[in-house]
Amino acid sequence: PQSIDQIAQHLGLDMKMDEELFKKVSSNTKIIFDPENVTFTYKPEHDVKSKQDLLDLLQRRRLEGGGMLVEDFKDSYLNIKEAMAELEKEGKILIVRKKDGYPRMLFYNDTVYNTPMDEQFKELWNRYKMPMETEIVAELEAAGHRTVRVRDSGPRKNEAQMKRGLTRARKVKLTNTHLSGIVDLSKDYAPPGK
Template sequence: MSQLNDQVKSFKKSLNANTMLGVKRVATGTTTKQDDRSNKGPNATIANNTRRAFDGDKRKKPKKTSVYSQPADTGSGTHAMSQLYTVIQFLKDSDGPQSVVSITSRTKVNITKNQALWDKLASNNKIDFDPVNQTFCYKPTFQIKSQDDLLTLLISMKDSGGMDYKDLKDSYSKLGDVVEDLAGEGQILVVRNKDGNPRVLFYNDPEQNTHMDKEFKTMWSDIKIPDETDLPKELENAGLKTMDVFEKKVVAEPKVKRAKTRNKKIKITNTHLSHIDLSKDYVPKK
C-alpha cells in the first residue's frame, strides 16, 4: 500500500512539473524593470513566438488612397503639328540658335527621327536653319536683343507714331523688363491697357518736351471741363464742332429706277381676214 502511495505521489510530481513547462508567459500592460531587461535577451519573443512577432509588429495597414487614372503627361504630344508648335515656341523663347540636342532635351521632340517634321521646321518662314552647324533659330519681325536695340527701333519710328507691343513681343524674351526699365528712366512713353500691361510704345523725344511756364501750367489746370451732357452745347457756343459732325458722312439716297418702256413691234397675222368681223358668230349663208 505504501508502495502504491509513493507511485501516486511521484506521478503527481511529474504531472505538476510538465504542467509548469507548458505554461506560456503572457505579456501584460505594465512591465517591470526586470521584465524589461529580460525582454532584451535573445528569447525576448518567446512569449509570442509567431511569424508576426518575428517579422515585427505589423500594424494594420492604412487604407491606400484611391488614385484614379489621370491623363498622362504627353508633353509635346504625338501629332506632327503639335510637335512643330512646341519646337517653334521653344525657339521663340530662346534668344539665339539652338542645336538639335538642345531642342530634343528641352522639348522632348526628336526632330531627327521625323523627316517630315524636320522639313517643315527648316522651311518655316519664321525659322532660320543653319545647315553647316545644324542649328535652328527663331526669326522675329524686329531684331531686338537688348535695351539699346529697342530704343534705337523706337527712335527710328518716332515720326510714324508708336509701335504695338504685341508686334515686338516675340523679338526678345526679356522685352517686358526692358520696357519697364526704359519707362522708368523716362526714355520711352508707354500706353497701357486696363490691366496695366504695355499696349503701345513711343519714344520720348526730348525735342518735344517743351518747357512750359509755371503760370501757363496753372492756367491750364484751372480750366474747368464741362460735364459730358453740357459739353456739346458749350462747344456749339464756342463755335466748335464735335467729332460726330466731322465723321458723319452724307449718304446719297439711292435713286428709284423706273422700268424703261420699250416700243415693241407687233407682228399682225391673218391679214387676209381683215374684212371679216371675228367678234360675231358665224352664220352660214342659205
C-alpha cells in the same frame, strides 16, 4: 541654338531620318539654320536682345511713322517688361496703356518736343474746367443759337426707285409641257434601276 538631337529628344521626331521635314524646317522663315554647326535658332519678328536694342528700334520706328505694339515683342526679348519700365522711368519712351493699365503701344520720346512751360500758363490751364455737354447746349440757346439736327447721311432713294420697290412680282406657273406624255411629272424623279 538647338541641335537636331536636342529637337529630336524634345519632340520625338528624328529629322535625320525624315529628309522632307529637315528641308521644311531649315527653309522656314521663322527659323535660322546654321549649316556649319547644324543648329536651328528661332527668329523673332524683331531682333531685340537688350534695353538698348529696344530703344534703338523705337528710335528708328519714329522716323518711319510711329510706335510699336507691345505684342510684337512677346517672342523677342524675355525681359521686355523690365526694360519698358526702366526706359519709361528714364523718360526715353512713352507707353500707351489699356484701361487695365497693361502696356499697349511704345513710342520713342523725342526730347526735342519736351519744351519748358511757363508756370503761370500751367496754373491757368489746370484751373479751367470744361463744361458738361448739356451746359454748352444751354449756354448756346441762351445766346440765341439753335442746335442743328443731324440728317441721315446715307444714300437717298428717289421716288422712281421707291415706286418700283412697291410692285410685287407675279407668280408664274411653270410646266414642262414638252414632257407631258413621256414622264409623270406628279411624282418625284427617281433614276431608272433603283
